[in-house]
Amino acid sequence: MPRLKTAALAALAACLLSCLTAVWPGSEALAQMADGAMVPIPTVSLSLEQADDSDRVATVINVMFLLTVLALAPSILVMVTSFARIVVIFGFLRQAMGTQQTPPNQIIVSLALFMTFFIMTPVWRDIENRSFKPFMANEITQREAFERSLIPIREFMFMQTREKDLALFMRIAGDAKPLNKAEVPTLSLIPAFIISELKTAFTIGFLLYMPFLVIDMVVASVLLSMGMMMLPPVMISLPFKLMLFVLVDGWNLLAGSVVKSFGDVAGAL
Numbered sequence: 001m002p003r004l005k006t007a008a009l010a011a012l013a014a015c016l017l018s019c020l021t022a023v024w025p026g027s028e029a030l031a032q033m034a035d036g037a038m039v040p041i042p043t044v045s046l047s048l049e050q051a052d053d054s055d056r057v058a059t060v061i062n063v064m065f066l067l068t069v070l071a072l073a074p075s076i077l078v079m080v081t082s083f084a085r086i087v088v089i090f091g092f093l094r095q096a097m098g099t100q101q102t103p104p105n106q107i108i109v110s111l112a113l114f115m116t117f118f119i120m121t122p123v124w125r126d127i128e129n130r131s132f133k134p135f136m137a138n139e140i141t142q143r144e145a146f147e148r149s150l151i152p153i154r155e156f157m158f159m160q161t162r163e164k165d166l167a168l169f170m171r172i173a174g175d176a177k178p179l180n181k182a183e184v185p186t187l188s189l190i191p192a193f194i195i196s197e198l199k200t201a202f203t204i205g206f207l208l209y210m211p212f213l214v215i216d217m218v219v220a221s222v223l224l225s226m227g228m229m230m231l232p233p234v235m236i237s238l239p240f241k242l243m244l245f246v247l248v249d250g251w252n253l254l255a256g257s258v259v260k261s262f263g264d265v266a267g268a269l
Contacts, residue, residue, distance in 0.1 A: 079190055080153055082119045082160075082262055085201045087112040089258060092205030096212040097241050098234050115255065119262055126152040150186060157193040158184075159263060160200070165192040200261065208254075212241050 078084055090108045103111075127149045135145035158181055169188040170178075178184045219237040223229070244250075 077116070079194060080157060081116050082197075083112055083116040084194065085197045085204075085261075086115050086258055088198065088201035089204050089208070089254070092201070093208050093254065096205075096209045097245065098212075098216075098238055099242075115258065119259060120156070123152045123156050154181070154184075154186065154189060157189055161189065161193045161196045162199070165196045165199075168192065204258075204261070211244065215240050215244065 087109060090103075090112060094103065094108070130151065131140075131145045131149040134140045134148075135142065140148070166184065166189065169192045170184070173185070173188050175185060175188060216233060216237050219240065220233040223231055223233055223236065
């Protein structure tokens with residue numbers, strides 16, 4: 001019986017393959033598989049060949065450069081914009097309120113991202129006018145467009161960077177004391193800007209912690225005086241902290257303070 005079942009299944013499979021080959025003209029490969037023939041498998045190979053046209057080489061290099069920039073775009077967005085300060089401040093706010101994962105990380109990152117777009121819009125508009133439009137009009141070269149695009153970004157970073165942090169990295173790099181901003185290397189400016197942003201974010205986070213810390217201490221003292229030592233103070237203080245944050249319109253105040261902490265970016269540029 002098992003042999004009869006196996007033979008019947010084999011005959012059924014062969015019948016289905018033959019019917020599919022008759023109905024679907026593009027199924028010759030299935031017929032070859034049914035006959036036991038080998039089906040050719042395509043291969044992919046990468047090779048270096050002599051180029052006949054220099055424009056072809058330039059196009060390939062431009063594509064590779066574009067892919068590299070796209071791969072580094074998230075890091076560039078975090079390093080040279082206002083994103084780091086905003087997302088750190090929102091993280092401190094959530095910890096100070098004790099709301100665990102509310103708002104979620106996706107909401108915090110998305111809000112920080114859109115606020116970054118709002119704050120950096122004057123900078124990117126200046127980059128578009130200085131670099132992108134002339135380059136698309138074939139008025140400047142690619143290298144000149146890159147150098148022009150760095151000017152607004154460097155101006156923004158200079159406004160937010162402390163001289164102490166900038167001097168630290170220039171001293172580590174062994175650079176001479178610059179006479180003006182143009183002589184400051186970008187590789188020293190970027191890390192100085194990042195640690196300056198982190199210091200500012202931690203300072204604002206400390207100020208955010210203070211009112212919520214006072215509420216926690218008051219609630220803990222009241223519970224201790226009432227002998228409720230087994231009741232977690234966080235469970236009682238959380239509604240009061242939420243009520244305080246809502247009554248003072250905390251999101252409006254925090255968003256306005258964060259944006260104003262970057263100064264008048266549009267006026268400076």
